[in-house]
Amino acid sequence: MTDQLGALTTIFTEFYYWVTVVLMFLIHVGFCMYEVGASRYKHHQHTLMKNTMLIPLVTVTWFLFGWWIYWAFPTGPGIAPSIMNESTALITDDSAFSATWYTATSELMAINLGDHISGVFWAAFLLFSWTAASIVSGAIIERITTFAFGILAIAIGSVFWTIDAAWGWHFDGWMLKILGYHDAYASGVIHAIAGGFALGVLMVLGPRIGKFSSSGEPRNIGPRNPWLVTIGLFLIYTGFWGFYAACNIPIYDLGPEYGMEGISYWTATNIYVTPTTLSGITFNFLMSLSGGLLAGYWIAKGDPFWTYSSGLAGIICASAGNDLYHPIQAMIIGMIGVVISYKLHYWVERKFKIDDAVGAVAVHGYAGFIGLVICGFVLNGYPSSGYNVGAMWDGTTYATINPLGQFIGALIMFVVLGLIPGYVIAKVLAGMGKLRIPREVEIAGLDYEMMESAKSDEKAVSSATR
Amino acid sequence: MATVTNWIDHLNKPAEEVVGAVYPGAGSSEGILVILAILLWVGWTVLTAKSESDELDRLGRKRHGPNDHKSNITDW
Numbered sequence: 001m002t003d004q005l006g007a008l009t010t011i012f013t014e015f016y017y018w019v020t021v022v023l024m025f026l027i028h029v030g031f032c033m034y035e036v037g038a039s040r041y042k043h044h045q046h047t048l049m050k051n052t053m054l055i056p057l058v059t060v061t062w063f064l065f066g067w068w069i070y071w072a073f074p075t076g077p078g079i080a081p082s083i084m085n086e087s088t089a090l091i092t093d094d095s096a097f098s099a100t101w102y103t104a105t106s107e108l109m110a111i112n113l114g115d116h117i118s119g120v121f122w123a124a125f126l127l128f129s130w131t132a133a134s135i136v137s138g139a140i141i142e143r144i145t146t147f148a149f150g151i152l153a154i155a156i157g158s159v160f161w162t163i164d165a166a167w168g169w170h171f172d173g174w175m176l177k178i179l180g181y182h183d184a185y186a187s188g189v190i191h192a193i194a195g196g197f198a199l200g201v202l203m204v205l206g207p208r209i210g211k212f213s214s215s216g217e218p219r220n221i222g223p224r225n226p227w228l229v230t231i232g233l234f235l236i237y238t239g240f241w242g243f244y245a246a247c248n249i250p251i252y253d254l255g256p257e258y259g260m261e262g263i264s265y266w267t268a269t270n271i272y273v274t275p276t277t278l279s280g281i282t283f284n285f286l287m288s289l290s291g292g293l294l295a296g297y298w299i300a301k302g303d304p305f306w307t308y309s310s311g312l313a314g315i316i317c318a319s320a321g322n323d324l325y326h327p328i329q330a331m332i333i334g335m336i337g338v339v340i341s342y343k344l345h346y347w348v349e350r351k352f353k354i355d356d357a358v359g360a361v362a363v364h365g366y367a368g369f370i371g372l373v374i375c376g377f378v379l380n381g382y383p384s385s386g387y388n389v390g391a392m393w394d395g396t397t398y399a400t401i402n403p404l405g406q407f408i409g410a411l412i413m414f415v416v417l418g419l420i421p422g423y424v425i426a427k428v429l430a431g432m433g434k435l436r437i438p439r440e441v442e443i444a445g446l447d448y449e450m451m452e453s454a455k456s457d458e459k460a461v462s463s464a465t466r
Numbered sequence: 467m468a469t470v471t472n473w474i475d476h477l478n479k480p481a482e483e484v485v486g487a488v489y490p491g492a493g494s495s496e497g498i499l500v501i502l503a504i505l506l507w508v509g510w511t512v513l514t515a516k517s518e519s520d521e522l523d524r525l526g527r528k529r530h531g532p533n534d535h536k537s538n539i540t541d542w
Contacts, residue, residue: 258474265477265484274473275488294510301517326489328499335506378490381468389472400471 009251010116016250017120023242024127026235028055031134034232035141037225038358042445043142050146054133057150058157062126064104066158070125072099073166080174080395083387097172124246125165128190131243133157135194136422138358140201142208143442148429155425156197164189164417168409171273176384180392180399181409184270185247185281185319187371188413195365196418198356204426205435207355209442218349221357223305233308237289240315244285244322247271248278258386274386276323287327288318291334299342306359310338313363317341317371320406321379333374341366365418369410376406467491 032051039047058066072090074082081088084095091098101108101118108118133153140149168175169189175181183189212218223229248268255263257273267275292314293307300306317337318330325333345362348354356362379401383389390397392405399405429435437446445451467490470476477484487493 254473254477258477260474260477263477294506298510298514298517301521302514324489326491326495326499328503329490332502332506379468381471382490383470383472386473389474400468 013250014116014120017117017124017246020242020246021120021123021127024124024131024239024246027127027239027243028130028134030232030235030237030239031131031138032232033228033235035138035358037228037230037232038138038223039141040221040224040445042447042451044447045450046146046446047141050141050144050149051134051137053146053150054137054153054157055130057153058129058133059126061154061158062122062129062162063109066129066162067102067109067122067125068099068104069159069162070099070166070170071097071102073163074170074172074174076167076174080177082172084172091172125162127246128165128186128243129157129161132161132190132194132197135191135360135364136198136201139198139356139360140205141357142446143436144201144205145434145437148426148435151429152197152201152422152425155421156194160197160417160421161190161193164193164413168413169271171271171385171387174395175405175409175412176272177390177398178393178395179405179409180384180401181405182272182375182379182382182384182401183320183372183409184272184276184323185244187316187318187320187368187375188410191316191319191364191368192372192410192413193368193418195361195363195368196414197422199354199361199365200419200422200424201426202354202356202361203352203423204430207353208357209439211355212353216350216353218353218355226304229305230308233312236312240312241285244281245278248276248281249273250278254386270323272385274323274383281322283327284318284322284325284330285315287331288314288322288334290314291331292317292338295335295338296342299339306342309359309363310342313338313341313367316364317367317374319368320371320375324379324382329378333371333378336374337367337370340370365414369414372406372410372413373403376401376403467495 028051032048035051036044036048072092074091075088077090078088082091082095084091084097085093087093092100094100100106102122103109108115109122112118133156136152136156137149167173168181168183169186173181208221210219211221248270250268251266252269252273254265254267254269254273254275265275268278270276289311293311295314296307296310300310314331314334314337318325318333321333322330341362344366345356345359348361349356354361380403382401383398384401385398388397389400392399392402426435441448469488469490469492491499
């Protein structure tokens with residue numbers, strides 16, 4: 001960096017993403033608290049460790065191959081040509097944003113005085129990966145082995161979500177070109193896929209012992225520590241600010257980027273490099289949160305667990321288009337998403353005997369799916385990208401946002417990259433006898449030995465004379 | 467409803483038009499949106515007030531004793 005203004009822009013961007021990472025860390029703290037609060041006392045410590053250990057597992061695999069997948073797969077491969085090299089192959093050539101720069105052996109994946117962005121951008125995406133895995137973690141508590149969860153966390157956190165991000169959350173993604181897919185703050189690319197994946201796992205894993213009566217009637221195994229759940233969800237709300245900020249590029253000159261001679265237009269952009277403002281998305285974040293809380297309080301009759309979760313579902317539902325919505329549109333979309341997700345949760349629970357311990361499939365999966373579909377109608381006709389606007393199915397240009405493209409996109413996120421891989425991997429793990437803990441352990445509690453040894457430790461301490 | 471259909475065309479407009487509102491229905495739908503928001507807010511207030519009153523009436527009719535809450539605490 002040799003000129004002061006260029007250095008200021010670069011260092012500002014570097015610091016901006018760094019701050020988003022710190023804020024997003026709170027999402028994981030929140031998920032840990034929330035999950036422990038939702039579990040029963042006899043499972044607390046294992047529940048906490050399961051969610052904590054996804055941090056190193058996903059981080060290491062994200063470094064080894066997750067980040068590479070994001071930059072390699074925007075073309076499918078074989079579905080639509082890249083705008084960088086006009087090839088439909090994996091992007092591993094010398095293009096500016098090629099995966100070749102992001103292998104684990106690359107010099108850019110370390111301290112490099114010529115690169116101030118790769119590390120913080122890598123970390124911002126990594127925190128999204130943790131979130132994806134953590135969403136799955138909550139749904140399956142109290143009966144899955146830590147081994148199985150580790151495999152599933154890597155699958156969703158470092159493989160499947162990064163494929164969907166390459167396809168639909170990348171300026172060069174084929175889903176933008178062919179479908180006109182738009183998902184600015186990740187209704188689908190994080191939430192719908194993680195919810196779908198959790199549902200796939202739950203279908204194989206089965207309910208907790210005692211969740212359903214012999215006649216099939218669901219029993220309530222409610223949160224054992226509502227205050228921990230409350231603080232956890234507040235922390236997730238807080239971390240979500242970082243999540244939203246991390247989905248933006250804070251400062252960018254779009255004139256040269258779009259090939260416009262003599263035009264300079266500095267702005268914040270979304271992940272697709274189209275203009276938005278941090279100010280505008282702040283309106284929408286808070287209004288969709290409020291819409292979700294209002295609808296959740298009403299439909300759950302003041303139940304705190306669902307009211308808090310509905311605040312989150314409100315944001316998630318509006319997130320796909322929150323870079324462009326009017327705040328009141330964001331609020332109404334949040335309300336609609338919450339009502340449908342809440343109703344769907346109980347319908348699926350009764351009909352298919354699915355035991356989603358924290359309502360993660362509803363809050364993330366259904367709300368994300370619904371948000372994508374609504375976005376197709378409300379933002380119908382907007383360009384999915386700032387580059388060449390063209391027709392749907394074309395592939396060489398970018399289709400405009402439309403209801404059919406968003407619906408197909410929602411199916412790809414929830415079913416193709418979420419539910420099916422979750423189901424298949426869980427089936428394989430179940431076949432190996434590694435998915436579920438033994439019945440006796442589930443009844444006694446995963447923490448039984450820890451509690452017994454704590455008891456004998458305490459006995460020894462209290463009988464000591466000095 | 468779309469205010470922008472091509473970002474390159476949009477950025478090529480005169481500066482005062484480039485910096486305007488870009489949400490769907492900009493310049494035509496704000497009044498309707500505000501009316502909808504007021505209706506939802508008032509409707510929510512009426513509905514939740516009614517259900518709260520119903521719940522309080524139902525609990526009040528049970529004539530609980532002063533110590534009843536002690537047997538109503540979960541064991542977590």
